[in-house]
Amino acid sequence: MFKHILLPVDLNSEHSWRKALPVAVENCKNFGATLHVITVVPDVGGNVAVAQFFPDGYEDKMLEQAHDDLHAFSAREISEGVRVQHIISHGSIYKEILDAAVKVRADLILMAAHGPGLGDYLIGPNAARVVRHANCSVMVVRD
Numbered sequence: 271m272f273k274h275i276l277l278p279v280d281l282n283s284e285h286s287w288r289k290a291l292p293v294a295v296e297n298c299k300n301f302g303a304t305l306h307v308i309t310v311v312p313d314v315g316g317n318v319a320v321a322q323f324f325p326d327g328y329e330d331k332m333l334e335q336a337h338d339d340l341h342a343f344s345a346r347e348i349s350e351g352v353r354v355q356h357i358i359s360h361g362s363i364y365k366e367i368l369d370a371a372v373k374v375r376a377d378l379i380l381m382a383a384h385g386p387g388l389g390d391y392l393i394g395p396n397a398a399r400v401v402r403h404a405n406c407s408v409m410v411v412r413d
Contacts, residue, residue: 272303276376278367278396281309281339290382290411291347297380298352305348306374308357309340310366333358364399371406379408 277294280286298305311332336358344354355374359366371379383397401408 272297272301272377274306274374274376274378275303276306276308276367276371276374276379278308278310278363278379278381278400279340279343281336281343285384285413286382287347288382289413290380293409293411294380295349295352297378303377304353304355304374306355306357306370306376307340307344307348308359308367308370309336310359310361310363311336312363313361329360333360364396364403367396367400368403368405371404376406378406379404381408381410382413383410384413 275294275297277290278286279291294305297303311329313329337356340356340358344356348354357370357374359370367379367381370376379400381397381400383395397410401410
C-alpha cells in the first residue's frame with residue numbers, strides 16, 4: 271500500500287520519534303516501503319536580529335552536524351532490512367517536511383505529536399500544519 275514513508279525527527283528530542291519510529295519501521299517492513307527520515311535545521315540566518323548572535327558559518331556547521339547525527343541515529347535505531355534515505359533540510363520545519371514529501375513522492379507522512387497546549391492553539395504545531403497542507407496521507411502518533 272505504501273512505497274515511500276516520510277518520518278520527520280528532531281534529533282534533539284526523543285519525543286519526536288520514540289513512538290512514531292516503530293510504527294514507521296513496521297509499515298516499511300509490511301509494505302516493502304522505503305523510509306525517508308528527515309531532520310530540519312531551523313533557519314536562523316533569515317532573521318537579522320537573531321543571526322547577529324551566531325558566528326559566520328554557524329548554519330553550515332549545524333547542517334554538517336545534522337548529517338552526521340541523522341546517519342548515527344539511523345544506524346542505532348532503525349533495524350536492518352529497512353531501506354532508509356536520509357534528508358537533511360534547512361528552513362521552516364513544516365514547509366521543509368511538506369517539500370520533502372513531494373520530492374520523495376511520499377505516500378505517507380508518519381510523525382509524532384504531543385498533546386495540545388495553550389501555545390498550540392495560538393500558533394499551531396508543525397504536525398497540524400503538515401496534516402492541513404499535505405498532498406498525501408498523514409499518520410500522527412501521539413506521544
